[in-house]
Amino acid sequence: MTNAPERLSKQNFTTIAVLIVSSFVVILNETIMNVALPVLMNEFNVTADAIQWLSTIFMLTMAVVIPMTGFLLQRMSIHKVFILAMGLFTVGTILAAAAPGLTVLLVARVIQASGTAIMMPLLMTTILHLVPPARRGVLMGNVSIVISVAPAIGPTLSGLILQYLSWRFMFIVIVPIAVVALLVGSPRLPRDVEGVSTPLSVPSLILAIPGFGGLVYALSGLSAGVTPLNLGILIGAVLCLLAFVFLQLNLQKEDKALLDLRPLGYKSFSLSLVLMMFSMIALFGVIILLPMFFTNVLGIETLTTGLIMLPGGLLMGILAPMVGKLYDKVGARPLIVPGALVLLASLLGYAMILDADTPIWLLVVLHLVMSLGLAFIFTPAFTTALNPLPHHLHSHGSALLSTLQQLAGAMGTALLVGVVASATAAKIAAGTDELTAMVEGFQPGFLIGAACSVGIVVIGFLLGGRKQAVAAEAEPSKVPSH
Numbered sequence: 001m002t003n004a005p006e007r008l009s010k011q012n013f014t015t016i017a018v019l020i021v022s023s024f025v026v027i028l029n030e031t032i033m034n035v036a037l038p039v040l041m042n043e044f045n046v047t048a049d050a051i052q053w054l055s056t057i058f059m060l061t062m063a064v065v066i067p068m069t070g071f072l073l074q075r076m077s078i079h080k081v082f083i084l085a086m087g088l089f090t091v092g093t094i095l096a097a098a099a100p101g102l103t104v105l106l107v108a109r110v111i112q113a114s115g116t117a118i119m120m121p122l123l124m125t126t127i128l129h130l131v132p133p134a135r136r137g138v139l140m141g142n143v144s145i146v147i148s149v150a151p152a153i154g155p156t157l158s159g160l161i162l163q164y165l166s167w168r169f170m171f172i173v174i175v176p177i178a179v180v181a182l183l184v185g186s187p188r189l190p191r192d193v194e195g196v197s198t199p200l201s202v203p204s205l206i207l208a209i210p211g212f213g214g215l216v217y218a219l220s221g222l223s224a225g226v227t228p229l230n231l232g233i234l235i236g237a238v239l240c241l242l243a244f245v246f247l248q249l250n251l252q253k254e255d256k257a258l259l260d261l262r263p264l265g266y267k268s269f270s271l272s273l274v275l276m277m278f279s280m281i282a283l284f285g286v287i288i289l290l291p292m293f294f295t296n297v298l299g300i301e302t303l304t305t306g307l308i309m310l311p312g313g314l315l316m317g318i319l320a321p322m323v324g325k326l327y328d329k330v331g332a333r334p335l336i337v338p339g340a341l342v343l344l345a346s347l348l349g350y351a352m353i354l355d356a357d358t359p360i361w362l363l364v365v366l367h368l369v370m371s372l373g374l375a376f377i378f379t380p381a382f383t384t385a386l387n388p389l390p391h392h393l394h395s396h397g398s399a400l401l402s403t404l405q406q407l408a409g410a411m412g413t414a415l416l417v418g419v420v421a422s423a424t425a426a427k428i429a430a431g432t433d434e435l436t437a438m439v440e441g442f443q444p445g446f447l448i449g450a451a452c453s454v455g456i457v458v459i460g461f462l463l464g465g466r467k468q469a470v471a472a473e474a475e476p477s478k479v480p481s482h
Contacts, residue, residue: 011188011190012130012131014188015078015126015130015188015189015190016123016126016127016130016131016139016142018082018181018184018185018188018189019082019119019122019123019126019185020123020142020143020145020146021181022082022085022086022119022178022181022182022185023119023120023123023143023146024145024146024149024150025089025174025177025178025181026085026086026089026112026115026116026119026178027116027119027120027146027147027150027151028150028151028153028154028157028174029089029093029112029116029154029174030058030062030116030150030151030154031150031151031154031155032154032155032157032158032170033054033055033058033109033158033170034055034154034155034158034291035155035158035159035162035302035306036158036162036167036170037051037052037054037055038051039162039167040054040102040105040167043167044101044102046102050102051102053106054102054105054106054109056217056220057106057109057110057113058109058110058112058113058116059113059216059220059406059409059410060113060213060216060217061109061110061113061114061117061213062113062116062117062216062406063212063213063215063216063403063406063407063410064117064208064209064212064213065113065114065117065118066117066120066121066212066399066402066403066406067208067212067258067259067399067403068205068208068258068259068399069117069118069121069122069395069398069399069402070121070258070259070260070395070396070398070399070400071200071258071259072084072118072395073121073122073125073395073398073399074392074395074396075198077189077190077191077192078122078126078189078190078191079186079189079190079191080191081118081122082122082185082186082189083182083186084115084118085115085116085118085119085122086115086119086178086181086182086185086186087115087182088111088112088114088115088118089111089112089114089115089116089119089178090115090175090178090179090182091111092108092109092110092111092112092113092114092115093108093112093171093174093175093178094171094175095107095108095111096108096109096112096171097168097171097172097175098168117402120146120147120398120402121395121398121399121401121402123143123146124140124143124382124386124398124401124402125394125395125398127139127140127143128386128389128391128394128397128398129391129394133387134328135328136328136383136386136387137323137324137325137326137327137328137379137380137383138321138324138325138327138328139324140324140327140379140382140383140386141320141321141322141323141324141325141327141379142320142321142324143379143382144316144320144323144324144375144378144379144382145316145317145320145321147378149313149314149316149317151287151313152309152310152312152313152314152316153310153313155291155302155305155306155309156303156306156307156309156310157170157173158170158306159302159303159305159306159307160303160306161173162302162303163303198255198256199256200258201247201251201256201257201258203247204244204247204248204251204257204258204259205258207240207241207243207244207247208240208244208258208259210236210237210240211237211240211241211243211244212237212241212403212407213237214233214234214236214237214240215234215237215238215241215407215410216406216407216410217233217237218230218231218233218234218237219234219407219410219411219413219414220410220413220414221233221414222234222414222418244259245261248260248261249261257396259396259399259400259403260393260396261396261400262393262396263389263393263396263397263400264400266388266389268384268385268387268388268463269385269386269388269389269397271384271459271462271463272332272381272382272384272385272459272463273385273400273401273404274455274459275336275377275381275455275456275459275460275463276378276381276382276385276401276404276405276408277404277405277407277408277411278408278452278453278455278456278459279374279377279378279381279408279452279456280405280408280409280412281408281409281411281412281415281416281448281449281452282343282347282412282449282452282453283374283409283412284408284409284410284412284413286347286350286370286416286446286449287309288412288413288416288417289416289417289420289442289445289446290305290309290363290367291305291309292417292420292442293354293442294308294363296438297354297355297356297435297438297439297442298356298358300360304360308360308363308364308367309367311364311367311368311371312364312367312368312370312371313371315368315371315372315375316371316374316375316378319372319375319376320375320378320379323335323375323376323379323380324379324383327379327380327383331380331384331463332380332381332383332384332460332463333460333461333463335376335377335379335380336376336377336380336381336456336459336460336463337457337460337461338376339372339373339374339375339376339377339456339460340373340377340453340454340456340457340460341373341453341457342369342370342372342373342376343370343373343374343377343453343456344373344450344453344454344457345369345373346366346367346369346370346373347370347446347447347449347450347453348446348447348450349366349369350366350370350442350446350449351442351443351444351446351447351450352443353366354439354442354446355439356435356439373453377456380463382401384463385397385401386398386401415448416445416448416449417445419444419445419448420441420442420444420445421441423440423441423442423443423444423445424437424438424440424441424442425441427440427441
């Protein structure tokens with residue numbers, strides 16, 4: 001879109017605003033269930049393993065649906081994809097609010113997740129289509145608000161609701177917001193399509209479902225330990241994904257791929273993708289580890305835990321547009337490298353400072369410092385990844401980015417939780433008292449997050465400035481076609 005105007009038209013601004021608000025609503029729902037699992041376990045009289053499927057099935061559905069969004073976005077208008085995404089999410093939320101039992105609630109979560117999976121690639125692809133490269137940073141900053149603030153608010157909101165109301169209100173309060181977003185947004189979104197009519201590759205679909213879904217399921221299960229079943233699912237998923245990649249490389253020669261992999265041929269995209277995976281491993285791992293530490297070691301209740309982590313999420317939201325504006329002026333490296341160093345300092349702080357006597361104010365400060373570092377990483381990484389891509393690869397680039405974010409989040413959770421559990425068990429086996437063993441067991445988990453931060457620093461130095469990223473869009477011929 002090299003001929004796009006430097007300022008957004010009113011219609012384009014409205015389009016992006018509607019999608020940002022709608023994305024915020026659906027992403028908020030992704031983390032709202034975590035706090036409610038113990039309550040629902042008692043409500044439905046089921047085991048912890050059974051109730052955990054409410055979170056697991058959401059992740060599985062996201063992992064399966066997101067890779068297909070590149071195909072959808074090239075064959076349907078923004079208007080139709082939006083109605084599909086918000087329609088699925090709204091129906092799923094209404095069903096969840098009225099669910100008489102766990103089975104119906106699980107079905108509702110699948111429907112919700114299907115809408116959520118479509119919304120984020122839709123938002124990113126639309127920004128790439130409508131916003132000129134020189135102004136994408138500030139708009140991608142708003143995308144970072146959705147990604148950082150919504151997950152942070154989710155547990156706090158559900159904690160407040162569960163303190164005073166039935167669990168059903170976690171969904172009831174979302175329904176009117178989703179309905180309004182659907183009614184207000186649908187008449188205002190563009191109805192034009194790219195005109196691509198390539199048929200769906202059924203073999204790709206058959207490989208993608210067990211490949212992406214199986215990988216997330218296996219990684220989620222590995223946090224509780226390695227079992228023959230999980231190992232078998234992991235190996236099967238990897239084999240399916242290898243076959244999927246080989247098939248896409250052949251199909252994309254004729255533009256028939258379900259998920260076109262040509263964005264990986266752009267250096268900035270590939271580097272930013274690895275950087276984002278490091279960031280998501282650190283972020284998701286810490287998001288899981290901190291509540292575990294607060295509950296198991298400090299004995300802090302769930303609502304207080306949510307309130308401790310809320311300021312960090314809000315700080316990321318406040319900084320995101322400012323970081324976006326800075327990106328448009330100075331590029332990625334001057335923002336990502338300092339941000340990664342701040343993130344590294346915060347994670348080392350967690351590893352060295354946290355113990356059973358850590359005051360709450362210090363927990364809040366450390367989380368704010370971590371959030372400050374991440375705020376300077378996410379927006380530049382998103383924008384640098386997607387800026388170089390030509391128009392016809394926007395939707396597939398967004399789908400690839402969103403897919404690998406999900407996989408990295410699952411990897412981070414499995415890796416860090418597994419390491420903490422193993423380290424704690426080893427300490428207890430060596431004769432350390434249980435409380436000390438738990439405190440010391442968390443240290444290697446935070447150190448792995450710190451190691452990811454070092455990786456971010458290295459990649460940050462490899463990324464170019466703003467002019468290089470924007471200029472690359474005009475040179476797609478340098479990228480291999482297959």
